[in-house]
Amino acid sequence: MESLIELESRYCAANYHPLPVVLHSGAGAWLRDIHGNAYLDMMSAYSAVSFGHAHPELVATLTQQASTLAVTSRAFHTDRLGPFLERLCAMTGMPRALPMNTGAEAVETAIKAARKWAYEVKGVAEGRAQIIVCAGNFAGRTTTIIGFSSEAQYRQGFGPFAPGFISIPFGDADALEAAITPDTAAFLVEPVQGEAGIIVPPDGYLARCRDICSRHDVLLICDEVQTGLGRTGRLLACDHENVKPDGLVLGKALGGGLLPVSAFLAREDVMAVFRPGDHGSTFGGNPLACAVGEAALRLLERDALAQRAWERGERLMSSLRRISHPAIRQLRGKGLLIGMELHPATISARLFCERLMLRGVLTKDTHETVVRLAPPLIVTEEEIDFAVAAIAAVLHDIRIAA
Known part of the structure; x- marks a missing residue:
């Protein structure tokens, strides 16, 4: 194992700090390392493996x-793109979609669409369009996106950044209304902030944002790359408040855990700003991605995985609450997207994840204090109980150490 880790360290840029495990195979909610040891996957590759491995x-x-x-590239029609987009639009209630590969690419597509809509439809003066975002956002790693991040490390050394973004506190609808000007094109928001530490806004927040955006002719664009496609217990996280956005960004789970597939979906007048040559992607909408994406959507619907995520999430959350350990500062989340925030004085989230690994559970920390708990949506009750037992055992060890 050490030689493989050293090989990776020798040739790969040091832009990640993985846990000290070398994985070889996966099936369902489980992973195996090169020695044959089994681990329950409680991270799902940031929700990309919602259907389980293989x-x-x-x-x-x-x-x-x-x-x-x-x-083939989009230079030609194929027999897979139309059926995939038809199913995607029908399930989400959005009239049109533009296929891409990664979530970041789909967010960039949303930004381009919002700006051009502002100029061509809303009448904003050229070069003045603004997009409102929230502090704590995470939409990807491209230079445009990190330019509106509030995380210092994501920005340091990578400027100059594109202008045109206004940041407001997450969960504060009054701040949204106060930030809107005649030049505001869109409000780009995650219904639940994932990378920030699984931050859930107050009840009614998204519905209020929908009302504010409608009154001011501002596009509401929901970034559901991580929260979409069943993760929070509904098809879309915005469905919890019966909110229909003007634009929707999907990715991660759309590729079935096998390859990158993403899409920007929007209402007719927003998508109509794109004309041949305006935007594109060599791999976006390729037949392989479309076939897998359509199959993933079919499985999601057929197996009622959103409902399953809600039920398993309730079991996971209620079990964690019963542990009631002083090291746990807060539990928060929706469905199978849960964050366990730890008191930093007791143990770091990184060390907690390392100890979980030794007990057969794999996940990753975020922001040094939060442990992510987001298994594949196909996870069983028994597997949830296994994860909770491992978490309780690690917490018990902390109590002994104290």
């Missing part, structure tokens, strides 16, 4: 399509 139906779809036609 889902047999998705792997079969991938294999079949890969042996038929994989990549």
Whole structure:
């Protein structure tokens, strides 16, 4: 194991700090390392593996399509793009979609669409369009996106950054209304902030934002790359408040845990600003991605995985609350997107994750104090109980050490 870690360290840029485990295979909610040790996956690759590892139906779809036609570029029509987008639009209630690859690419697409809509439809003067974002946001790692991040490390050394973004506190609808000007094109928001530490806004927040944006002719764009497609117990996190956005960003789980697939979806007048040559992607909407994406959506609906996520999430949250350990500062989340914030004086979240690994559970910390708990949506009750037992055991060790 050490030699493989050293090999990676020798040739790879040091932009990650992985846990000291070398994984070899995965099936369902479980992963195995090169020694055959099994680990319950409580991270799901930041929600990209919502259907579990190597889902047999998705792997079969991938294999079949890969042996038929994989990549052509959008220079030609294919028999896979239309059916995929039809299903995606029907399920989300959005009239049109633009396929991309990564979540960051889809967010960049949303930014371009919002700006051009502001100029061509709303009548904002060229070069003056503004997009309101929230402190604590995480939408990706491109230079435009990190430019409106409030995390110092994400920005340091990478400027200059694109102008046109106004940051407000997350969860404060009054701050949104106060920040809007005649030049405001859109409000880009995560219904639940993931990377920030699984931050859930006050009840009614998104509904108020919807009302404010409608009254001021501002696009409400929901970034559901991590929260969408069943993760929070509904198809979309904005469904919890019956909010329909003007633009929607999806990714991660859309690729079935097998390859990157993302999309920006929007109402007709927003998507109409794109004309041939305005925007594109060599791999976006490729037949392989479309086949897997359509199969993933079909599984999500057929197996009622959003409802399953809600039920398993309730079990996980209630079990964690019963532990009631002084090291736990707060539990928060929706469905199977839960953050366990620890008191930093007791143990770091990184060390907690390392100890969990020794007990057969894999996940990752965020912001040094929060442990993410976001298993595949196909996780069983028994697997949830296994994870909770491991968490309780690590907490028990902290009590002994104290």
